[in-house]
Every structure is written in structure tokens, then in C-alpha cells.
Amino acid sequence: MENESVTTWEPKILAFLCNWCSYAGADLAGTSRVQYSPNIRVIRVPCSGRINPLFILKALQSGVDGVLVSGCHPGDCHYISGNYAGRRKSATLKRFLEFLGIEQGRIQFSWVSAAEGVKFSRVVDEVTKDIKKLGPLKKFFKR
Amino acid sequence: MIQQQLREKAKELLSNKTVDLIIGFGEWTLPLRTTPVFIRTPEGAESLVWNSFCENNLTAYLHKFSRLKIGLVVKGCDARSVVALNLEKRFPNHPPLLIGIPCQRLVDRKKVKKAVKGEILQAVEQGDLLLVKGEDVNVTLKREDFLYSVCQVCTHRTPHQAHILIGDPVEEVSPVEAHPDVVALEGMFPEERWNFFEKETSRCIRCYACREACPMCYCAECFVDSSRPRWIEKSFSPSDLAFYHIVRAYHQTGRCSGCGACERACPMDIRLTYLTQKLNQEVKDLYGFETGIQPEAAPPLSTFDPEDKQEFIK
Numbered sequence A: 001m002e003n004e005s006v007t008t009w010e011p012k013i014l015a016f017l018c019n020w021c022s023y024a025g026a027d028l029a030g031t032s033r034v035q036y037s038p039n040i041r042v043i044r045v046p047c048s049g050r051i052n053p054l055f056i057l058k059a060l061q062s063g064v065d066g067v068l069v070s071g072c073h074p075g076d077c078h079y080i081s082g083n084y085a086g087r088r089k090s091a092t093l094k095r096f097l098e099f100l101g102i103e104q105g106r107i108q109f110s111w112v113s114a115a116e117g118v119k120f121s122r123v124v125d126e127v128t129k130d131i132k133k134l135g136p137l138k139k140f141f142k143r
Numbered sequence B: 001m002i003q004q005q006l007r008e009k010a011k012e013l014l015s016n017k018t019v020d021l022i023i024g025f026g027e028w029t030l031p032l033r034t035t036p037v038f039i040r041t042p043e044g045a046e047s048l049v050w051n052s053f054c055e056n057n058l059t060a061y062l063h064k065f066s067r068l069k070i071g072l073v074v075k076g077c078d079a080r081s082v083v084a085l086n087l088e089k090r091f092p093n094h095p096p097l098l099i100g101i102p103c104q105r106l107v108d109r110k111k112v113k114k115a116v117k118g119e120i121l122q123a124v125e126q127g128d129l130l131l132v133k134g135e136d137v138n139v140t141l142k143r144e145d146f147l148y149s150v151c152q153v154c155t156h157r158t159p160h161q162a163h164i165l166i167g168d169p170v171e172e173v174s175p176v177e178a179h180p181d182v183v184a185l186e187g188m189f190p191e192e193r194w195n196f197f198e199k200e201t202s203r204c205i206r207c208y209a210c211r212e213a214c215p216m217c218y219c220a221e222c223f224v225d226s227s228r229p230r231w232i233e234k235s236f237s238p239s240d241l242a243f244y245h246i247v248r249a250y251h252q253t254g255r256c257s258g259c260g261a262c263e264r265a266c267p268m269d270i271r272l273t274y275l276t277q278k279l280n281q282e283v284k285d286l287y288g289f290e291t292g293i294q295p296e297a298a299p300p301l302s303t304f305d306p307e308d309k310q311e312f313i314k
Helices: A022-031 A054-060 A080-100 A118-132 B002-013 B042-047 B057-066 B074-085 B109-115 B178-186 B192-203 B209-213 B239-252 B261-266 B273-287
Strands: A015-018 A040-045 A066-071 A105-110 B023-029 B034-039 B070-076 B097-100 B119-128 B127-134 B138-142
Touching: A015 A022, A015 A118, A015 B109, A022 A040, A022 A066, A022 A118, A040 A118, A054 A080, A054 B239, A066 A080, A066 A118, A080 A105, A080 B192, A080 B261, A080 B273, A105 A118, A105 B178, A118 B273, B002 B023, B002 B042, B002 B070, B023 B057, B034 B042, B034 B057, B042 B109, B057 B070, B057 B074, B070 B074, B074 B097, B074 B273, B178 B192, B192 B239, B209 B261, B239 B273, B261 B273
Parallel strands: A015 A040, A015 A066, A066 A105, B023 B070, B070 B097
Antiparallel strands: B023 B034, B119 B127, B127 B138
């Protein structure tokens, strides 16, 4: 890995997708043959409110270059309010990490419904582009 | 004055059995320090003191005496910690009786030690002055030049939540707008901020004194001690040290009263309060919440508003 030249470097992005909306959205993107960047690794979670901030930190520490958290649109949560609770955790964690010096754009959040396969592909492309621009995560990452 | 009133009140509460135990501050053998005292008899109330060195947040001791009726000597920040703990249902049997004293802002002993050459043998407070005596020194310092940075920004010095208030409420204006470290860091590049953070945390010896001193850190199993899942390795790598300090601070989101106990407890002088102060600012900015001000308001991360800000979400 160390010897990889900058030109061949591809970011590793971890995506936490909620089972009921975003994961189904990703599935729709796949079955509809919509193309998107192959840089994401998906972890399916029951709800975006299930995301413990420790998941995101652990992911960054373990060597991913970026994290995407995606859930149902406000009002559409399968568990009524899970995404609202998740939104507060996301907002505070994102601001705090950016204050500490993790670059803006390393962790990103989105709402993708089960019907939005095209939006899912767009989100993944945007996130990948942002993180490619930032380059590999050099701080915090545990060698 | 206040000290005498405090002793009388403590004596009264213990003799009429309103409380079983009073936790307060007592004289200690070292200058610039006080020690927590645990008083069970009316006679013992004479050992209570009140001065600018009463720095501990005694709320942290409440977890150890859950079966007793406790009278707790509190400053503004301590009282807010009690309110926050009460919201988290930490006092199912006896909520503590709060004996509040409006705080005059506390003196940072480390700053005093830095300003005085040689060993300090005696320090006496006289109004706005500190008379410091050592082997070869005998100086008079201005008290306000040696305050804790968290005390400088404090705007909740009067413990309005207290059941008994000793002394008069003080004016709630802070000499400094925002925590100096937060202001300085906000003007830097992300790279510089991370370097600062990593330089500070690299000194950490993982004694967890910051966690032990904090009244809000009461989990039966802390995330650093958990082995399933094992969130964090038991190493001193910069990454693990940073991980610990990020999460310790983040777990205080919307719960920290800004008492500064974590930073005072640190044997390596790591600057910690700027992290929680920043989080307090964010929570205030995003959700208009301040810890321990409204006794009924739910902690910000355990509630939500459908109209919360979400401009950062795609």
C-alpha cells in the first residue's frame, strides 16, 4: 500500500446505510443498472439512529478515507424518529471533528429513500469526488 | 463571612437531621489547595472552609453515597452538574440538598506557581489580593490575573438551583467572551488544529483521572474498558490517545457544566476544557441548550425537533 503512487490511489469509503431506505435505494441503483463509483463499502444498519459516533471514529482510525451515513428522509423513518435522533448526533459529531482538524467532507450525511436509486448514485459519486480531492487520511489513522 | 454562615447552616442541617452527611471543602496541609470533607456530626461543621481554592466539583462524590441524605456544598457549575445528573435519573432515592454559594471565580494554582519562584509555603486570600509566601518570596498578587480559564468565561456563577443560598447572588457578566483556546483554534487551519490537539493528547498517560474527576462520567463500564466490542486498544499510539480524548469529550455533549474538573485532575497538564467548551458552544448554537439551566429541559441528544438544522445533509 505504501508504494502506491498518487495517481493510482483510490479512496476507501465506508457507507452506513439504513435498512429501510438507503440500503433499498442502493439496491434499486443496482437493479436499475445505474453506474456509481466503486469506492464504497456498505454496512447495513437498522436505522441511521443506530449509528454510534464510535462507529465513525473507529472506521477512520482503521484506515478508511471517508465515511458516509445515509438514512430515511425526515418523517419517513421506519422507527418514527430514529433519523431525527441520528441527525443530532451527526450534527454535533461533524462539527466537533471539524473543529479538531478532521477536514470538512471526510464524514458526510445524506437522506436517500428506497425510490431514489439515481440520487444514491449521485451521492456516492459526489462523496467520492470530495474525498479524492482531500486525498488519503493522514491524521488519526492508526498505522 | 460566607464561611461562618456556611458552618452555621451545616451545623443546623446536621443537628436537626435534615441530612446525614455534608460534603464540603476543608482546610488542607498544602497551600493553594482545599480537600473534600465528609461531615456527619454537627461539631464537624467547624472544619468547613470557603475560599478561591475550593475547586473540586463535589458532585462526583454523590455516586458513592446513594443511600444517604446528602447536603452538598455547590458552586454555580456544580449545581448545574447536579441538575444534569437529575435529568439522567441518577437520584432515585434522595436528591441531594444543595447548599449553594455564589462563586467568586476560582484561582488556578498552576498559574500562581508559574508566577512565583521557589516553593510556595503559604497563600492567603485577602479580598481581591493573594498574599503568597515562600522560602525567599513574599509577594502580593492580583487574584483576577490567576483565574481558571473556564472560570473567566463563566456566566452562571450563582447556583440558582440550590435549595439554600448562602451569600448574595453575583452579577453574571464574564470578563472574557469565549474560552481563549477555542477562539485561538477557530482562527487556525484544520492542519494546525489537529497538530495542537495531537500535541496535547500525546502527553496522556491514560490514567483516566479526567474521567474519574468528572461528575458526568458514571458509566458502570466505560468505552475504554469494554472488551466486547473493544473500541480502543490499550496502547499509547497517538491515534489511540486522540481517540480516547475525542470520545471522552464527545460523550459530554449537552451534559458538561464546564466546571473544569477534567483539566484540573490531569497530571500531565493536558488542555481538555477547550474540547468540552467547544461542544457546549455548539449545542447552544444548534439547539439553544445550556446544561443545568432549565431543570426540566431534556438533554439535547436524547430528544429532537423535526425542524433541527440539516444543511449539512445531502
